[in-house]
Amino acid sequence: MAVMTHTQNRPSVDYRDLTPATQQRLDQILERADNTSDAGEYNSLMLGVAALAGIDIAYGGEVLRCSCTCVCPAVFDNADPDARTIEESCGFNLPIRQCPPCADRHPAPDLD
Numbered sequence: 824m825a826v827m828t829h830t831q832n833r834p835s836v837d838y839r840d841l842t843p844a845t846q847q848r849l850d851q852i853l854e855r856a857d858n859t860s861d862a863g864e865y866n867s868l869m870l871g872v873a874a875l876a877g878i879d880i881a882y883g884g885e886v887l888r889c890s891c892t893c894v895c896p897a898v899f900d901n902a903d904p905d906a907r908t909i910e911e912s913c914g915f916n917l918p919i920r921q922c923p924p925c926a927d928r929h930p931a932p933d934l935d
Contacts, residue, residue: 824837835899889922
């Protein structure tokens with residue numbers, strides 16, 4: 824009998840709570856996603872990041888590390904309406920965004 828584990832439905836996780844091996848793998852996958860030119864690969868990589876982090880996203884969704892200058896450890900679902908764009912990502916795939924708590928605590932010009 825196969826046992827299937829399900830992703831926890833969390834909107835964000837603390838990067839520091841992940842094991843070092845999981846942190847390394849998450850960073851590798853995010854870097855690959857940031858540089859791919861294939862939309863299908865990007866979507867697959869985002870699903871991989873979501874599974875590693877334990878965040879449930881829909882196909883086509885994104886999981887990001889917070890880009891706030893406070894060096895926030897949040898890994899979050901980019902679909903959260905309270906996340907905020909910090910700046911354009913010029914030449915890369917991953918948006919440069921603040922997690923919702925940082926968007927409240929450290930307001931930046933909103934580029935959304």
